[in-house]
Amino acid sequence: MADLSTTYMGLELKNPLVISSCGLTGSLETIQEIDRAGAGAVVLKSLYEEEISGEINSLSSSEKGTGYGVEADDYLRYYVKQNAVDNYLTLIREAKKSISIPVIASINCSTAKGWTSFAKKIEQAGADALEINMFILPSDPKEKSADIEKLYYQVARDLKKIVNIPIAMKISPYFTGLANMISGLSETDLGAIVLFNRFFSPDIDLKTLEIVSAGVYSSPGDLALPLRWIGITAGKVKCDLAASTGVHDGFGAVKVILAGARVAYAASTLYINGIEHIPIMLGQINDWMDQNNYQSVDKFRGALKRRDSAATRRFERAQFMKYFSSHKG
Numbered sequence: 001m002a003d004l005s006t007t008y009m010g011l012e013l014k015n016p017l018v019i020s021s022c023g024l025t026g027s028l029e030t031i032q033e034i035d036r037a038g039a040g041a042v043v044l045k046s047l048y049e050e051e052i053s054g055e056i057n058s059l060s061s062s063e064k065g066t067g068y069g070v071e072a073d074d075y076l077r078y079y080v081k082q083n084a085v086d087n088y089l090t091l092i093r094e095a096k097k098s099i100s101i102p103v104i105a106s107i108n109c110s111t112a113k114g115w116t117s118f119a120k121k122i123e124q125a126g127a128d129a130l131e132i133n134m135f136i137l138p139s140d141p142k143e144k145s146a147d148i149e150k151l152y153y154q155v156a157r158d159l160k161k162i163v164n165i166p167i168a169m170k171i172s173p174y175f176t177g178l179a180n181m182i183s184g185l186s187e188t189d190l191g192a193i194v195l196f197n198r199f200f201s202p203d204i205d206l207k208t209l210e211i212v213s214a215g216v217y218s219s220p221g222d223l224a225l226p227l228r229w230i231g232i233t234a235g236k237v238k239c240d241l242a243a244s245t246g247v248h249d250g251f252g253a254v255k256v257i258l259a260g261a262r263v264a265y266a267a268s269t270l271y272i273n274g275i276e277h278i279p280i281m282l283g284q285i286n287d288w289m290d291q292n293n294y295q296s297v298d299k300f301r302g303a304l305k306r307r308d309s310a311a312t313r314r315f316e317r318a319q320f321m322k323y324f325s326s327h328k329g
Contacts, residue, residue, distance in 0.1 A: 002289035003296040004282065006040070008263045009129050009166035009191030009240055011102045013040035015282055016297055017253060020244055020265035021046045021106040021133065028094050030275070035099035037278035040263065042101060046108035046133055047088045047118070085118055092125040102128040104168070109134045109155065116158045129166040132159065133197050138174070145176045152181070156188040166191030170244065173225060179233055186237035194242040194265065195226040217268035222246035227259055231315035234260020234302055248272075250284025259315075260302040 004015035018041045024030045026045030034042050088105075095103045105127035107118065122130055132155060136148050152169070159167050173196050175181040182193055203214035223246030230241050243256035244265035253264035269277055285297075294300045 002286050002294060004040075004285060004289075006262065006297045006301075008041065008102075008242070009168060011041065011128055011166065013102065013263070014038075015040040015285070016257060016261075016263040017250075017278065017281060017285075018043060018104075018242065018263045018265050019270065019278075020267040021108075021131065022267040022271075024267070024270060024275070026091070028091065028098065031095050032098055033275050034278065035101050037275050038282055039101060039278050041104060041128075042095075042099070043104040043106050043131055043265070044088075044091060044095065044127075046106040047084065085121065089121055089125040092122065092127050096126040104129045104131050106131045106133055106170075116155065116162055119159050119163045123163045123165050127165060129168060129191065130159070130163065131168040131170055131194065132156075133170040135172050135174075135197060149175065149181060152185060153188060156185060156190055160189050168192035168194055168240075168242065170194035170197045172196055173229065178229060179236075182229070182233045182241075183237055186239040190239045192240035192242050192262065193237070194244050195229050196245055198245050217271060218245045218248075219268075220246055220248045220252060223248075223252050223255065226261075227256055228315050230256055230261045231259040231304070235305065250281040250286075251288065253281065253285055254288050254300075257297060257301050258304040260305065262301070 006013050006016045008016070008018065015038070017039050019025060019034050019039045021043040023045060025034070025042055031042055031044070092103060092105055103126070105122045105125075107122075107130070109132055119130055134152060134155060136151055138145065138148055152171070156167070156169060167190055169185060169190055169192075171181070171185070171193060182195075185193055198218060201214035202211050204210070205212045223243075226243040226245055230243055234241055240262035241260060242263045242265055243253075243259075243261040247253050247256065247264045247266045248269040253266075256264050266281070269281075273280075289295075289297075289300070292300070
Protein backbone atom coordinates (compact mmCIF):
# COMPACT_ATOMS: atom_id res chain seq x y z
CA MET A 1 0.00 0.00 0.00
CA ALA A 2 1.54 3.28 -1.11
CA ASP A 3 1.74 6.34 1.12
CA LEU A 4 -0.65 8.90 -0.35
CA SER A 5 -0.12 11.53 2.35
CA THR A 6 1.16 14.95 1.36
CA THR A 7 1.00 18.62 2.33
CA TYR A 8 -0.82 21.52 0.72
CA MET A 9 -0.13 25.10 1.79
CA GLY A 10 1.53 23.56 4.85
CA LEU A 11 -1.61 21.61 5.78
CA GLU A 12 -1.28 17.89 6.40
CA LEU A 13 -3.40 15.88 3.93
CA LYS A 14 -3.88 12.11 3.95
CA ASN A 15 -3.92 12.18 0.14
CA PRO A 16 -3.68 14.75 -2.70
CA LEU A 17 -7.36 14.62 -3.71
CA VAL A 18 -9.11 17.89 -2.80
CA ILE A 19 -12.82 18.29 -3.43
CA SER A 20 -13.23 21.73 -4.94
CA SER A 21 -15.82 24.37 -4.22
CA CYS A 22 -19.20 23.37 -5.66
CA GLY A 23 -22.81 22.86 -4.68
CA LEU A 24 -21.95 19.58 -2.98
CA THR A 25 -19.64 21.30 -0.53
CA GLY A 26 -22.31 23.74 0.61
CA SER A 27 -24.14 21.07 2.62
CA LEU A 28 -22.83 19.82 5.96
CA GLU A 29 -24.29 16.37 5.35
CA THR A 30 -22.52 16.04 2.00
CA ILE A 31 -19.27 17.42 3.41
CA GLN A 32 -19.42 14.66 6.02
CA GLU A 33 -19.95 12.08 3.25
CA ILE A 34 -16.90 13.47 1.41
CA ASP A 35 -14.86 13.09 4.58
CA ARG A 36 -16.02 9.48 5.10
CA ALA A 37 -15.27 8.68 1.44
CA GLY A 38 -11.61 9.54 2.08
CA ALA A 39 -10.88 12.89 0.39
CA GLY A 40 -7.74 14.71 1.47
CA ALA A 41 -9.39 18.11 1.99
CA VAL A 42 -12.56 19.99 1.07
CA VAL A 43 -13.09 23.50 -0.27
CA LEU A 44 -16.46 24.83 0.88
CA LYS A 45 -18.97 26.20 -1.61
CA SER A 46 -17.98 29.77 -2.37
CA LEU A 47 -19.49 32.82 -0.78
CA TYR A 48 -20.38 34.60 -4.02
CA GLU A 49 -19.99 38.35 -4.16
CA GLU A 50 -21.96 38.43 -7.43
CA GLU A 51 -24.93 36.49 -5.99
CA ILE A 52 -25.12 38.63 -2.85
CA SER A 53 -24.91 41.83 -4.90
CA GLY A 54 -27.65 40.51 -7.17
CA GLU A 55 -29.91 39.75 -4.21
CA ILE A 56 -29.28 43.20 -2.75
CA ASN A 57 -30.13 44.89 -6.06
CA SER A 58 -33.26 42.77 -6.47
CA LEU A 59 -34.54 43.60 -3.01
CA SER A 60 -33.60 47.25 -3.39
CA SER A 61 -35.61 47.45 -6.62
CA SER A 62 -38.65 45.91 -4.95
CA GLU A 63 -38.53 48.57 -2.24
CA LYS A 64 -38.51 51.53 -4.64
CA GLY A 65 -41.41 53.86 -4.16
CA THR A 66 -42.04 52.84 -0.56
CA GLY A 67 -40.58 56.07 0.80
CA TYR A 68 -38.10 54.28 3.05
CA GLY A 69 -35.23 56.26 1.59
CA VAL A 70 -31.47 55.86 1.55
CA GLU A 71 -31.10 54.71 5.17
CA ALA A 72 -33.44 51.76 4.65
CA ASP A 73 -31.61 50.86 1.45
CA ASP A 74 -28.26 50.92 3.26
CA TYR A 75 -29.66 48.74 6.04
CA LEU A 76 -31.03 46.28 3.47
CA ARG A 77 -27.63 45.97 1.84
CA TYR A 78 -25.98 45.44 5.19
CA TYR A 79 -28.55 42.84 6.29
CA VAL A 80 -28.37 40.72 3.14
CA LYS A 81 -24.59 40.66 3.09
CA GLN A 82 -24.28 40.05 6.84
CA ASN A 83 -26.85 37.25 6.75
CA ALA A 84 -25.00 35.48 3.93
CA VAL A 85 -21.69 35.80 5.76
CA ASP A 86 -23.16 34.57 9.07
CA ASN A 87 -24.61 31.49 7.40
CA TYR A 88 -21.24 30.79 5.83
CA LEU A 89 -19.39 31.15 9.13
CA THR A 90 -21.85 28.69 10.68
CA LEU A 91 -21.06 26.16 7.94
CA ILE A 92 -17.34 26.52 8.64
CA ARG A 93 -17.81 25.97 12.38
CA GLU A 94 -20.07 22.96 11.89
CA ALA A 95 -17.75 21.40 9.34
CA LYS A 96 -14.73 21.82 11.59
CA LYS A 97 -16.56 20.11 14.44
CA SER A 98 -17.73 17.14 12.43
CA ILE A 99 -15.02 16.17 9.92
CA SER A 100 -11.38 15.16 10.21
CA ILE A 101 -9.92 16.69 7.04
CA PRO A 102 -8.83 20.30 6.41
CA VAL A 103 -11.62 22.77 5.68
CA ILE A 104 -10.77 25.45 3.13
CA ALA A 105 -13.20 28.37 2.92
CA SER A 106 -13.83 30.06 -0.41
CA ILE A 107 -14.84 33.54 -1.54
CA ASN A 108 -15.73 34.17 -5.17
CA CYS A 109 -14.71 37.75 -6.01
CA SER A 110 -15.65 39.82 -9.02
CA THR A 111 -14.21 43.07 -7.63
CA ALA A 112 -11.27 43.98 -5.44
CA LYS A 113 -13.33 45.83 -2.84
CA GLY A 114 -15.20 44.88 0.29
CA TRP A 115 -14.24 41.24 0.67
CA THR A 116 -10.98 41.35 2.56
CA SER A 117 -12.94 42.42 5.66
CA PHE A 118 -14.64 39.00 5.86
CA ALA A 119 -11.35 37.09 5.78
CA LYS A 120 -10.66 37.61 9.49
CA LYS A 121 -14.12 36.31 10.40
CA ILE A 122 -13.49 33.22 8.29
CA GLU A 123 -10.21 32.63 10.11
CA GLN A 124 -11.89 33.10 13.49
CA ALA A 125 -14.60 30.61 12.52
CA GLY A 126 -11.90 27.96 12.26
CA ALA A 127 -11.18 27.57 8.55
CA ASP A 128 -7.80 25.95 7.94
CA ALA A 129 -7.19 28.04 4.83
CA LEU A 130 -8.93 30.51 2.53
CA GLU A 131 -9.30 30.24 -1.23
CA ILE A 132 -10.04 33.37 -3.24
CA ASN A 133 -11.72 32.48 -6.51
CA MET A 134 -11.04 35.64 -8.43
CA PHE A 135 -12.02 36.75 -11.89
CA ILE A 136 -12.43 40.33 -13.04
CA LEU A 137 -14.03 40.16 -16.48
CA PRO A 138 -11.95 42.29 -18.88
CA SER A 139 -15.02 43.45 -20.78
CA ASP A 140 -14.27 47.18 -20.83
CA PRO A 141 -12.21 47.92 -23.98
CA LYS A 142 -10.83 51.05 -22.32
CA GLU A 143 -9.45 49.17 -19.32
CA LYS A 144 -5.81 48.14 -19.63
CA SER A 145 -4.74 44.59 -18.81
CA ALA A 146 -2.01 45.85 -16.46
CA ASP A 147 -4.60 47.73 -14.39
CA ILE A 148 -6.73 44.59 -14.03
CA GLU A 149 -3.74 42.49 -13.05
CA LYS A 150 -2.80 44.96 -10.31
CA LEU A 151 -6.11 44.22 -8.59
CA TYR A 152 -5.15 40.56 -8.15
CA TYR A 153 -1.89 41.55 -6.49
CA GLN A 154 -3.73 44.08 -4.33
CA VAL A 155 -6.19 41.48 -3.01
CA ALA A 156 -3.42 38.96 -2.30
CA ARG A 157 -1.34 41.49 -0.38
CA ASP A 158 -4.31 42.95 1.52
CA LEU A 159 -5.44 39.51 2.66
CA LYS A 160 -1.98 38.57 3.89
CA LYS A 161 -2.09 41.60 6.18
CA ILE A 162 -5.37 40.46 7.72
CA VAL A 163 -5.15 36.70 8.24
CA ASN A 164 -2.55 34.19 9.34
CA ILE A 165 -4.10 31.13 7.69
CA PRO A 166 -2.78 30.06 4.26
CA ILE A 167 -4.37 31.71 1.21
CA ALA A 168 -4.87 30.15 -2.20
CA MET A 169 -5.90 32.17 -5.23
CA LYS A 170 -7.88 30.42 -7.93
CA ILE A 171 -7.37 32.22 -11.22
CA SER A 172 -8.38 31.96 -14.87
CA PRO A 173 -6.06 31.38 -17.83
CA TYR A 174 -7.14 34.70 -19.38
CA PHE A 175 -4.06 36.85 -18.87
CA THR A 176 -1.83 38.38 -21.53
CA GLY A 177 1.25 36.91 -19.84
CA LEU A 178 0.00 33.92 -17.86
CA ALA A 179 3.37 32.49 -16.79
CA ASN A 180 4.45 35.92 -15.59
CA MET A 181 1.18 36.37 -13.69
CA ILE A 182 1.47 32.99 -11.96
CA SER A 183 5.08 33.69 -11.03
CA GLY A 184 4.30 37.21 -9.80
CA LEU A 185 1.36 36.12 -7.67
CA SER A 186 3.50 33.39 -6.11
CA GLU A 187 5.80 36.11 -4.80
CA THR A 188 2.99 37.75 -2.78
CA ASP A 189 3.30 35.02 -0.14
CA LEU A 190 0.27 33.07 -1.32
CA GLY A 191 0.14 29.48 -0.11
CA ALA A 192 -1.06 28.19 -3.47
CA ILE A 193 -2.32 29.13 -6.91
CA VAL A 194 -5.15 27.01 -8.29
CA LEU A 195 -5.24 26.50 -12.07
CA PHE A 196 -7.97 27.17 -13.18
CA ASN A 197 -11.42 28.38 -12.18
CA ARG A 198 -14.42 27.30 -14.24
CA PHE A 199 -16.95 29.76 -15.63
CA PHE A 200 -20.49 29.91 -16.83
CA SER A 201 -20.23 29.25 -20.57
CA PRO A 202 -23.00 30.98 -22.54
CA ASP A 203 -24.97 29.43 -25.36
CA ILE A 204 -28.12 30.58 -27.20
CA ASP A 205 -31.32 28.57 -27.28
CA LEU A 206 -32.50 29.07 -30.86
CA LYS A 207 -36.11 28.29 -29.93
CA THR A 208 -36.48 30.75 -27.08
CA LEU A 209 -33.64 33.12 -28.07
CA GLU A 210 -32.46 33.08 -24.47
CA ILE A 211 -28.92 32.83 -23.17
CA VAL A 212 -28.45 29.45 -21.51
CA SER A 213 -25.56 27.46 -20.10
CA ALA A 214 -23.43 25.59 -22.62
CA GLY A 215 -22.48 22.96 -20.07
CA VAL A 216 -21.97 22.81 -16.35
CA TYR A 217 -19.56 19.94 -15.90
CA SER A 218 -15.97 19.70 -17.00
CA SER A 219 -14.78 16.79 -19.14
CA PRO A 220 -11.53 14.79 -18.93
CA GLY A 221 -10.37 16.66 -22.03
CA ASP A 222 -10.35 19.89 -20.02
CA LEU A 223 -7.38 18.54 -18.07
CA ALA A 224 -5.05 19.61 -20.89
CA LEU A 225 -5.18 23.30 -19.89
CA PRO A 226 -4.09 23.04 -16.23
CA LEU A 227 -1.70 20.23 -17.17
CA ARG A 228 0.07 22.48 -19.68
CA TRP A 229 0.49 25.43 -17.33
CA ILE A 230 1.50 23.38 -14.32
CA GLY A 231 4.06 21.69 -16.54
CA ILE A 232 5.38 25.08 -17.65
CA THR A 233 5.46 26.83 -14.25
CA ALA A 234 6.12 24.08 -11.69
CA GLY A 235 9.52 24.50 -10.09
CA LYS A 236 9.62 28.17 -11.09
CA VAL A 237 7.14 29.56 -8.56
CA LYS A 238 7.30 30.24 -4.83
CA CYS A 239 4.07 28.54 -3.77
CA ASP A 240 2.15 25.31 -4.26
CA LEU A 241 0.26 24.69 -7.49
CA ALA A 242 -3.11 22.92 -7.58
CA ALA A 243 -4.78 21.52 -10.69
CA SER A 244 -8.47 22.19 -11.13
CA THR A 245 -10.80 21.30 -14.03
CA GLY A 246 -10.73 17.98 -15.85
CA VAL A 247 -9.64 15.64 -13.04
CA HIS A 248 -12.24 12.90 -13.42
CA ASP A 249 -10.32 9.88 -12.17
CA GLY A 250 -7.22 8.92 -10.23
CA PHE A 251 -5.15 8.75 -13.38
CA GLY A 252 -5.90 12.41 -14.12
CA ALA A 253 -4.68 13.25 -10.62
CA VAL A 254 -1.49 11.26 -11.25
CA LYS A 255 -0.85 13.20 -14.47
CA VAL A 256 -1.04 16.64 -12.89
CA ILE A 257 1.16 15.55 -9.98
CA LEU A 258 3.70 14.13 -12.41
CA ALA A 259 3.74 17.58 -14.03
CA GLY A 260 4.37 19.24 -10.66
CA ALA A 261 1.00 19.91 -9.00
CA ARG A 262 0.82 19.63 -5.23
CA VAL A 263 -2.79 18.43 -5.24
CA ALA A 264 -5.60 17.66 -7.68
CA TYR A 265 -9.04 19.25 -7.34
CA ALA A 266 -12.17 17.35 -8.36
CA ALA A 267 -15.87 18.23 -8.49
CA SER A 268 -17.65 17.45 -11.78
CA THR A 269 -16.80 13.77 -11.56
CA LEU A 270 -18.64 13.55 -8.23
CA TYR A 271 -21.81 14.90 -9.82
CA ILE A 272 -21.46 12.37 -12.63
CA ASN A 273 -20.29 9.33 -10.65
CA GLY A 274 -21.32 10.11 -7.08
CA ILE A 275 -19.29 10.67 -3.93
CA GLU A 276 -18.54 6.94 -3.90
CA HIS A 277 -16.17 7.69 -6.79
CA ILE A 278 -13.66 9.20 -4.32
CA PRO A 279 -12.31 5.85 -3.02
CA ILE A 280 -12.19 4.57 -6.62
CA MET A 281 -10.00 7.52 -7.60
CA LEU A 282 -7.75 6.96 -4.60
CA GLY A 283 -7.49 3.29 -5.50
CA GLN A 284 -6.41 4.21 -9.02
CA ILE A 285 -3.68 6.51 -7.66
CA ASN A 286 -2.51 3.79 -5.29
CA ASP A 287 -2.49 1.09 -8.00
CA TRP A 288 -0.50 3.28 -10.39
CA MET A 289 2.04 4.03 -7.67
CA ASP A 290 2.40 0.34 -6.84
CA GLN A 291 2.83 -0.58 -10.50
CA ASN A 292 5.52 2.08 -10.94
CA ASN A 293 7.30 1.44 -7.63
CA TYR A 294 6.56 4.80 -6.02
CA GLN A 295 6.26 4.54 -2.26
CA SER A 296 4.96 8.08 -1.74
CA VAL A 297 3.25 10.88 -3.66
CA ASP A 298 6.19 13.20 -3.06
CA LYS A 299 8.48 10.76 -4.88
CA PHE A 300 6.73 11.17 -8.22
CA ARG A 301 5.67 14.82 -7.99
CA GLY A 302 7.34 16.60 -10.90
CA ALA A 303 9.00 13.34 -11.97
CA LEU A 304 8.08 13.91 -15.61
CA LYS A 305 10.41 16.90 -15.82
CA ARG A 306 13.19 15.12 -13.98
CA ARG A 307 12.90 12.17 -16.34
CA ASP A 308 12.57 14.19 -19.55
CA SER A 309 14.67 17.34 -19.87
CA ALA A 310 12.61 18.41 -22.89
CA ALA A 311 9.26 18.07 -21.07
CA THR A 312 8.85 21.80 -20.48
CA ARG A 313 9.38 22.53 -24.18
CA ARG A 314 6.72 19.97 -25.03
CA PHE A 315 4.28 21.62 -22.64
CA GLU A 316 5.03 24.92 -24.39
CA ARG A 317 4.31 23.57 -27.87
CA ALA A 318 1.24 25.40 -29.14
CA GLN A 319 0.93 24.40 -32.79
CA PHE A 320 -0.38 21.23 -34.43
CA MET A 321 2.04 21.52 -37.37
CA LYS A 322 3.87 18.25 -36.80
CA TYR A 323 0.65 16.34 -36.16
CA PHE A 324 -1.25 17.61 -39.18
CA SER A 325 1.72 17.37 -41.55
CA SER A 326 1.97 13.65 -40.91
CA HIS A 327 -1.66 12.76 -40.15
CA LYS A 328 -3.39 10.85 -42.95
CA GLY A 329 -6.94 11.13 -41.70
